[in-house]
Amino acid sequence: MPRVIFIEHDGVRREVDAPVGLSILEIAHQNDIELEGACEGSLACATCHVIVDDEWWSKLGPASEEEEDMLDLAFGLEKTSRLGCQIIMSEELDGIVIHLPKQS
Template identity: 65%
Template structure:
């Protein structure tokens, strides 16, 4: 089974199983990683914002315009920011490393 690593807000690393076909957001929730996902993956918020390790960023499919629009609302946006709900685990992403931002901005409430 593929694995992925979350770098949590305190800097600790947590490697978890990442089943094929699940999104990074779903993997996080499956393992109790503190990532909100207020819109439950419907691409209506930016609370599942993650910062992808630069070594992995080029291996990801390009962000669609709707994802880019939501990323514009994310707190602490970086050049390698993506929404966890839009990143699906594939064999090619076995070993993916993402960092959780220090804060999120929930515009849904």
């Protein structure tokens, strides 16, 4: 099974199973990783903002216009920021490194 590596707010690294077809937000919730997702993945907020490790950024498809609009509301936005609800796990993303942004 593919894996996701989360780097939590405090720098702790957690490697978890990542079923294909689930979003990074869903995978985080299944593993008690602190990623809010207030709108439950409906692309209506930016509370599942994550920062994709540079080496994985090019492996993701481009963000939609709706995702870009929501990202504009995110705290601590970086060039590799995405919404966790919009990154869908695939075999090609096995080992992806996701950083949780520092909390405000």
